[in-house]
Amino acid sequence: METKCAVTRIAIEGELSIFTAATERLHLLDAFESGNEVEVDLSQVSEIDSAGIQLMVAAKREAATRSTSLRFTGHSPAVFDIIELCDLAGHLGDPMLITARP
Amino acid sequence: MNLDDALQTFIVEAGELLEQMEEALLRIEQTPDDADTINAIFRAAHTIKGSAGLFGFDHVVAFTHVAESVLDRVRSDELRITSELVAIFLSVRDHLGALIAHIADGKEPDDDTHRASAELVTKLRVYLGQPPPVVSQALVPAKQNGTVETQAGDGVGTDNWHISLRFGPDVLRNGMDPLSFIRYLTTFGEIVHIVTVVDAVPRLAELDPEASYLGYEIAFRTDADKAAIEGAFEFVRNDARIRILPPHSKVADYKRLIDDLPQEELRLGEILILCGTLTRAELDAALRHQTTLADETLSPIGEVLVDQKLVQPQVVAAALEKQKQVKEHKATESGLIRVNAEKLDIHINLIGELIIASAGASLIAQHTAIPELLEASARLSRLVEEVRDSALTLRMVEIGSTFNRFQRVVRDVSVDLGKDIRLEISGADTDLDKTVVEKIGDPLTHLVRNSMDHGIESVEVRLAHGKPAHGTVRLNAYHDSGSIVIEVADDGGGLSRERILAKAIERGLVKPDQQLSDREIHELIFEPGFSTVEKVSNLSGRGVGMDVVKRNISALRGTVEIDSTEGVGTTMRIRLPLTLAIIDGFLVGVSGSTFVVPLDMVVECVELSAEETSASQGRDHLDLRGEVLPFIRLKQLFDIPEPPPVDIDLAADDTFDNGNAPPRNGLPSTLLTAEGAAALARDPELAFLLHPVKRENVVVVQYAGRRTGLVVDKLMGEFQTVIRPLGEVFNGIDGISGFTILGSGNVALILDVPGLVRRVAGREVRRNAKATSYALAE
Numbered sequence: 007m008e009t010k011c012a013v014t015r016i017a018i019e020g021e022l023s024i025f026t027a028a029t030e031r032l033h034l035l036d037a038f039e040s041g042n043e044v045e046v047d048l049s050q051v052s053e054i055d056s057a058g059i060q061l062m063v064a065a066k067r068e069a070a071t072r073s074t075s076l077r078f079t080g081h082s083p084a085v086f087d088i089i090e091l092c093d094l095a096g097h098l099g100d101p102m103l104i105t106a107r108p
Numbered sequence: 109m110n111l112d113d114a115l116q117t118f119i120v121e122a123g124e125l126l127e128q129m130e131e132a133l134l135r136i137e138q139t140p141d142d143a144d145t146i147n148a149i150f151r152a153a154h155t156i157k158g159s160a161g162l163f164g165f166d167h168v169v170a171f172t173h174v175a176e177s178v179l180d181r182v183r184s185d186e187l188r189i190t191s192e193l194v195a196i197f198l199s200v201r202d203h204l205g206a207l208i209a210h211i212a213d214g215k216e217p218d219d220d221t222h223r224a225s226a227e228l229v230t231k232l233r234v235y236l237g238q239p240p241p242v243v244s245q246a247l248v249p250a251k252q253n254g255t256v257e258t259q260a261g262d263g264v265g266t267d268n269w270h271i272s273l274r275f276g277p278d279v280l281r282n283g284m285d286p287l288s289f290i291r292y293l294t295t296f297g298e299i300v301h302i303v304t305v306v307d308a309v310p311r312l313a314e315l316d317p318e319a320s321y322l323g324y325e326i327a328f329r330t331d332a333d334k335a336a337i338e339g340a341f342e343f344v345r346n347d348a349r350i351r352i353l354p355p356h357s358k359v360a361d362y363k364r365l366i367d368d369l370p371q372e373e374l375r376l377g378e379i380l381i382l383c384g385t386l387t388r389a390e391l392d393a394a395l396r397h398q399t400t401l402a403d404e405t406l407s408p409i410g411e412v413l414v415d416q417k418l419v420q421p422q423v424v425a426a427a428l429e430k431q432k433q434v435k436e437h438k439a440t441e442s443g444l445i446r447v448n449a450e451k452l453d454i455h456i457n458l459i460g461e462l463i464i465a466s467a468g469a470s471l472i473a474q475h476t477a478i479p480e481l482l483e484a485s486a487r488l489s490r491l492v493e494e495v496r497d498s499a500l501t502l503r504m505v506e507i508g509s510t511f512n513r514f515q516r517v518v519r520d521v522s523v524d525l526g527k528d529i530r531l532e533i534s535g536a537d538t539d540l541d542k543t544v545v546e547k548i549g550d551p552l553t554h555l556v557r558n559s560m561d562h563g564i565e566s567v568e569v570r571l572a573h574g575k576p577a578h579g580t581v582r583l584n585a586y587h588d589s590g591s592i593v594i595e596v597a598d599d600g601g602g603l604s605r606e607r608i609l610a611k612a613i614e615r616g617l618v619k620p621d622q623q624l625s626d627r628e629i630h631e632l633i634f635e636p637g638f639s640t641v642e643k644v645s646n647l648s649g650r651g652v653g654m655d656v657v658k659r660n661i662s663a664l665r666g667t668v669e670i671d672s673t674e675g676v677g678t679t680m681r682i683r684l685p686l687t688l689a690i691i692d693g694f695l696v697g698v699s700g701s702t703f704v705v706p707l708d709m710v711v712e713c714v715e716l717s718a719e720e721t722s723a724s725q726g727r728d729h730l731d732l733r734g735e736v737l738p739f740i741r742l743k744q745l746f747d748i749p750e751p752p753p754v755d756i757d758l759a760a761d762d763t764f765d766n767g768n769a770p771p772r773n774g775l776p777s778t779l780l781t782a783e784g785a786a787a788l789a790r791d792p793e794l795a796f797l798l799h800p801v802k803r804e805n806v807v808v809v810q811y812a813g814r815r816t817g818l819v820v821d822k823l824m825g826e827f828q829t830v831i832r833p834l835g836e837v838f839n840g841i842d843g844i845s846g847f848t849i850l851g852s853g854n855v856a857l858i859l860d861v862p863g864l865v866r867r868v869a870g871r872e873v874r875r876n877a878k879a880t881s882y883a884l885a886e
Contacts (some may be wrong), residue, residue, distance in 0.1 A: 024280045027317035034312055055285040060309050060321050068312035091290060092304040092324075 014040045017047035022058035022085070030058075034065050038072060049080035054088050066098060115211075118159050120446075122208045125152040127509075129201050133194055134515045140189040149197070150179045156204065167217055168207050171225050175200045178235045187235055195523075196231050198516070203228055268300050269330065269337065272351040274323040279347045281318050286348075290324060292340050297330025449542065452502060459492075459499045460830030464849055466492045467827070471852055505545055507585045507594070508536030513549070514556055518581060521560050528567065528578040529560055535585035540592045544684055547664055548594065551657040555596040555680050556581060558654070563600030563678050573675065575599065588683075591666070597679040603672040608632050630670040634658040665845065667812065667862055683812055693829040693848070695856065696807055697822030698742045699749065702856040704829055704848060705818065709809045709861045713823055716804040728871070730817065732808070738868045739806060739817030742859075745843060811865040818864070831858060843867070 014037045018030055037044045046065070051058075062078065069076035078100045081089065086102055089095050095102060129152035136145045153176045160168035175197070181187040203224055210217050217225075271293075275286045293299060305323035309315070330337065334352060341350050353361055466488055473485035511533045522529040564570075564579035571577055582597040605626065612618045612632045632638060636655040661668050666684035693704035714732065729738040742748070806817040829848035834841065845860035 024285070024318060031312060031315060031317045038312070055280075056287050056320060056322055057280050057285075057317060059287070059304075060306070061312075061315065061317060063306045063309045064312045064315040067309060071311045071313075088287060091287065091294075091299075091302070093302045094304050094306070097304070097306060 012042045013045050014042040015045045015047065017050060019050040021053045022048075022051045022061065023053055023055040024057040027057040027061050030061060031064075034061070034068075038068060038074070038076075041074075043074055044069065044076045046076065046078050047080050048078050048085045049082050051082045051085050054085050058085075059088060059092060059094065062098060063094070115163060118163060119208055119212045121159065122156050122204075125156055126201055126205050126208070128152050130198065130516055131512060133197055133201065134519060136189050137191060137194050137519075143183075146179070146182055146189070150176065150183055153179060156208075163211075165207075165211060167222075167225065168204070168211075171207065171229065172204065174229050174232045174236070178232050181235065193235065196228070196235075198520075200228055200232070267329065267355050268327040269297075269355055270351075270353040270357070271324070271326040271328055271337065272349075272353075273326070273341075274305075274349040275320045275344065276347040276349075277316075277319040277321075279320040279344060282347060284344055284347070286320065286322060286324070286344070289340055289344065290326070293326070293328060293337070296332045296336060297328050300327040300329050302326045456499055456503065459496055462492055463496060463830060467850065468853070500541075501539075503542050504539040505542050506536060507538050507540055507545060507592075508533075510545055510549060510552070511536050511583045511585070514552070514583060517553060517556055518560065521557055525561060526566075527560070527564055529564055530578055530580050532580055532582045533584075534582070538585040538587060538592060540585075540684070544592075544664055547660065548682070548684065551660045551668075551682070552583075552594065552596065554654075554657050555682075556583070559596055559598035559600065559678065559680070563598035563602075565601050569601075591683045591685055594682040594684070595679055596682075597677060599677040602674040602676055602678050603630055603633070603670065604674060605629055611638065626672075627669075630672055633670070634668075665862075667866075669812065693827045693856075693858065694807065695824035695827045695850075696742075696805075696818070696820040697824055698746070698820050701746070701748055702824070702850065702854065703742065703820070704827065704856050704858045705807055705809060706858070706861060707826060709811055711808045711810045711815065714806045714808065714817075716806050716819065728868075730806070732817075737806075737808065737815060737817050738872060739819055740864060740868060741819040743819070743821075809861050809865065811862045814865050814869055816861075816865045816868045818859070829856075829858070 016033060016037050018033075020026070022030060034044070034046070037046075044065075065076055078085075078098065081100075081102045089098065089102070129149050132145045132148040132152070136142065136149065139145065153172055157169050157172035157176060160172065178187070178193075179197075182189060182193075187193070206221060206224070207217060210221065273286070273289075279286060290299070290302070303325045305325060306321070308321040308323065310321070315321075328337070334354060337352055338350075341348065344350070466485075470485040470489055473481045514533075515531055518529055518531040559581050560579070564581070565573070565575075567577050570579065580599050582595070584595040584597065586593055608629050609618070609624070609632075612629075612635075613620050615635075615638070617632060617635055617638075618624060634654050634657075638654065658668055661682055661684070664684055666682060669681045669683070670678065671681060672678040692707040694707045694710050696703050696705060716730070728740070729736050731737075804819050804821065805823050806819055807823070808815055808817050810816075827850070831846040832848060834844065834846055838844070843860050843864050844857050845863070846858045848856055848858060850856050
């Protein structure tokens with residue numbers, strides 16, 4: 007966890023799924039506790055499922071309640087696919103880079 | 109699968125479901141809040157509706173649907189189960205039974221049926237909080253356009269299916285990912301638009317990361333049918349609320365979709381527009397419907413048709429995945445298979461033949477005296493015996509299901525009579541032959557009704573006698589020496605000796621000065637047309653019935669007896685043979701003839717010494733260890749001539765003597781069973797059995813608690829026999845209940861022990877009565 011310009015950056019690596027959701031939730035809550043804006047790097051997320059998606063939605067909501075902001079960045083292809091599938095890009099509101107499909 | 113077969117299965121299953129439904133309904137009266145029971149009722153109705161829809165019985169679907177809607181309100185705690193509601197549902201169940209019966213007969217429902225449907229629907233609608241609709245609309249959905257797609261009119265414009273998904277909180281924990289289902293959808297169609305409903309997702313601090321909060325509204329374009337779409341959600345069906353609306357569904361259906369999620373009402377409406385499922389105008393129209401009453405009456409058709417589609421795919425999908433279905437079925441039915449009763453009968457008959465053949469074979473083995481052959485035949489006999497026993501158990505069913513039917517009878521009748529009567533059941537796991545079970549239903553019903561109507565007094569009378577206000581009818585069953593005993597007992601007033609006697613004298617059945625035992629007086633109620641009741645109710649009291657009951661039971665080789673104490677109650681005891689086909693017999697010889705006594709009625713065999721013979725001369729009873737034992741001399745009873753003929757020639761004998769009979773040689777006397785011969789070989793002293801001198805044997809038999817001795821010449825051992833009925837000509841012969849063919853090919857008559865015991869008892873009673881009247885005269 008590194009802190010710079012009042013932004014707490016964290017990265018989620020590997021799975022973002024039902025198996026890791028509980029840990030990642032605490033991880034994210036910790037980041038919010040810093041009082042800074044939070045930026046979450048998703049570039050290393052290899053897999054994501056509904057639990058991951060709703061964690062993202064809940065994190066956004068948390069940020070709104072705390073009147074701070076939370077950004078997801080560097081969506082990995084797996085995350086990108088799911089957000090497309092659920093048509094949640096608008097809801098989450100983070101710019102996503104459209105990457106070339108492997 | 110042949111459609112007729114499928115229809116047959118539907119009818120059978122519907123019958124079973126209705127039975128379950130009735131059982132649950134009766135149970136729910138006691139425990140109105142038991143969710144399992146409510147669900148059982150709901151499931152039964154739902155399954156019937158679904159299957160009926162598959163076969164296109166729209167009237168059944170329409171009717172069941174209304175009932176189901178009411179049940180749904182009960183399930184969601186909007187309604188509470190009351191006894192009125194149970195009463196209505198019992199009539200719903202009966203009406204469904206009638207509808208299914210119509211289907212089974214291949215008849216269209218007639219006007220009366222439609223009227224009955226309409227009446228019930230009107231009653232049910234009260235519970236739905238809906239005004240009674242125009243009946244014809246609700247009950248007769250348009251036949252031709254059974255599918256929603258073809259319905260023009262107020263259908264919406266879009267070509268897309270609309271799928272509404274709300275996953276339960278446990279979906280994720282159960283290892284399923286809602287997204288994978290959606291991803292699966294894309295394999296056979298195109299998601300035109302999807303809205304992820306995230307409203308339920310809380311803020312991170314309150315999030316349970318392993319619960320599922322998401323819902324989806326999907327506009328889906330596919331050529332696949334509903335079954336395929338539904339199939340995609342097969343595994344989450346229980347964990348999620350899934351609504352699939354076909355293209356061009358009626359606006360009212362979307363309205364209902366919106367109504368179902370009231371907290372999301374506005375948003376969902378917007379979502380539907382977002383999905384392109386509804387246009388703004390259509391949504392407005394849908395929401396307006398809420399206020400216009402006229403449309404309410406239309407909605408049932410829509411409901412019915414859509415729900416029909418909701419149900420159909422499950423059944424169709426099941427039919428397609430035959431293997432899977434078979435597997436599931438196995439699990440649910442715990443490995444039961446249905447077998448045609450006729451096939452079973454053929455099987456039992458064949459086993460009967462097998463027993464006779466095996467007895468013949470072992471007889472020949474005895475003759476040849478080849479040790480290996482003897483051994484083989486002994487093994488064969490043992491196996492045949494086992495096969496017989498297992499074959500007989502195939503036909504055995506527990507009497508419990510028959511007893512349970514009476515819960516309903518007791519409930520209905522006690523309502524009719526205005527009495528509070530409870531039914532107690534014991535011995536429900538007693539087995540008896542299926543054919544007997546089928547035939548015992550009517551007589552039992554009559555006895556139960558009789559007990560309730562005449563036996564149990566009104567509440568005031570009961571309280572005055574210091575009895576509990578509620579009467580009790582008890583059904584009990586148990587096995588007793590080769591028969592099954594079924595008791596119908598009540599704690600009512602008992603039979604009135606005086607009233608019965610007075611009525612019998614009035615009708616000239618007995619003479620005024622005749623001395624009768626209690627038992628004989630009680631027996632009078634079985635006389636045709638006998639009734640002591642002044643008031644004829646619509647249940648009983650017409651004097652028709654008890655004689656029919658007795659006749660029916662006699663036809664099953666059973667008896668019925670009455671045990672009644674005035675003021676305390678009455679017990680009707682039906683005694684029936686366990687099985688109608690095969691018995692274990694005990695062979696006895698009288699002069700040259702052979703008779704079979706059912707083994708389970710034989711208590712013991714005693715020897716009648718010369719002194720006893722002379723001592724009992726002229727009298728028909730002997731002293732058995734201090735007890736008086738009445739006896740019958742079979743020789744006298746059947747008038748068998750003293751010097752034994754070589755073979756008793758019954759007409760039937762010729763039939764079986766066409767050279768097929770095994771050779772009879774070497775054996776003294778006419779017959780010797782395998783066992784008999786073996787015993788003789790082991791113990792030469794038994795030889796006296798084969799040379800009847802002055803010694804006589806008494807076989808003590810017992811039936812219904814009474815003992816009687818049968819005096820015979822020879823005891824010939826055990827023998828398995830198949831009972832064959834006597835032909836028309838010999839039907840009237842007293843003391844004989846059938847015949848059987850021995851291993852040697854000879855015929856042996858089967859003694860009717862109950863008949864003989866009764867005969868002896870009657871003789872005793874008459875003699876006692878005579879003695880008493882002599883004594884009185886002196």
